[in-house]
Amino acid sequence: MSGSDLALDLNSARGTPESPGFTTPHGADPTVIALAERDGRAVQVLGLPSGYHVTFWSNGKDQGRGLASDTASVVGATAVWLRGVGLEQLAERYRFVSFSGLDLARERGNARAFQWASLADEKSSVYTELIRVAAEDPVLSRLFPRLGHKFVLFADEDAESPIATVFALGGHRYRIYSSAEGEIEFEGQATATVAYLVRRMK
Known part of the structure; x- marks a missing residue:
C-alpha cells in the first residue's frame, strides 16, 4: 500500500480500545503484513496495491478470505471474527469475505x-x-x-x-x-x- 507500517495504520483505524490490536509477525515486512489474534482465532492482513487481502483463521486453518478496499472494513471484520462470530454472519456483514463449502462444513464440525x-x-x-x-x-x-x-x-x-x-x-x-x-x-x-x-x- 503506502509503504508505512501496516499494523500501525490498522491500529489507528480502530474504533475502540477494546477492538483487537494488530502486530507485525516476527521477521515479516511491517509495510506489508499485519496480524491480530485472540483465543485460537487470527486475522492476517496483506497490503496490496489493489487493497487489503484479509485471511480469517481458526485453530490454525484458513477459514475465510477476501479483498477489502479500506482499513475500516479490515478493522471491523477483524473485531467481529475475533469475537467468535461464524463465517455466514461475518460474510453477511462484510461483503468482501468469501468462504468455501468445506470451510463452512469445517466450522460446523462435519x-x-x-x-x-x-x-x-x-x-x-x-x-x-x-x-x-x-x-x-x-x-x-x-x-x-x-x-x-x-x-x-x-x-x-x-x-x-x-x-x-x-x-x-x-x-x-x-x-x-x-x-x-x-x-x-x-x-x-x-x-x-x-x-x-x-x-x-x-
Whole structure:
C-alpha cells in the first residue's frame, strides 16, 4: 500500500480500545503484513496495491478470505471474527469475505461428511463411481478423501501421509501400486477396489 507500517495504520483505524490490536509477525515486512489474534482465532492482513487481502483463521486453518478496499472494513471484520462470530454472519456483514463449502462444513464440525458428498457429486470425474462406493463403506467413509489426478484417502483432514492412493485407468477400472517402484498391487472395478482397500486396512 503506502509503504508505512501496516499494523500501525490498522491500529489507528480502530474504533475502540477494546477492538483487537494488530502486530507485525516476527521477521515479516511491517509495510506489508499485519496480524491480530485472540483465543485460537487470527486475522492476517496483506497490503496490496489493489487493497487489503484479509485471511480469517481458526485453530490454525484458513477459514475465510477476501479483498477489502479500506482499513475500516479490515478493522471491523477483524473485531467481529475475533469475537467468535461464524463465517455466514461475518460474510453477511462484510461483503468482501468469501468462504468455501468445506470451510463452512469445517466450522460446523462435519468436514469429512461434506468432503465425501462433494466428491461423490462430481459427475464428470473418472473417480465418481469409486468414490460413491467408498462413501457407502463403513470403514473407508471414516477416512478423509481428496481428489486430484488421483484419489487419496487420509486418516483425517490434517494428515500428511496417505493411507491409500488409487489411480483411474478408464473403463471403470482402478489401480493401486504397491510401492515407489511402481509395481501393481491391485487392479479392478470400483466395488472390487473398495473391497480390496478394506481388506488391506484390517
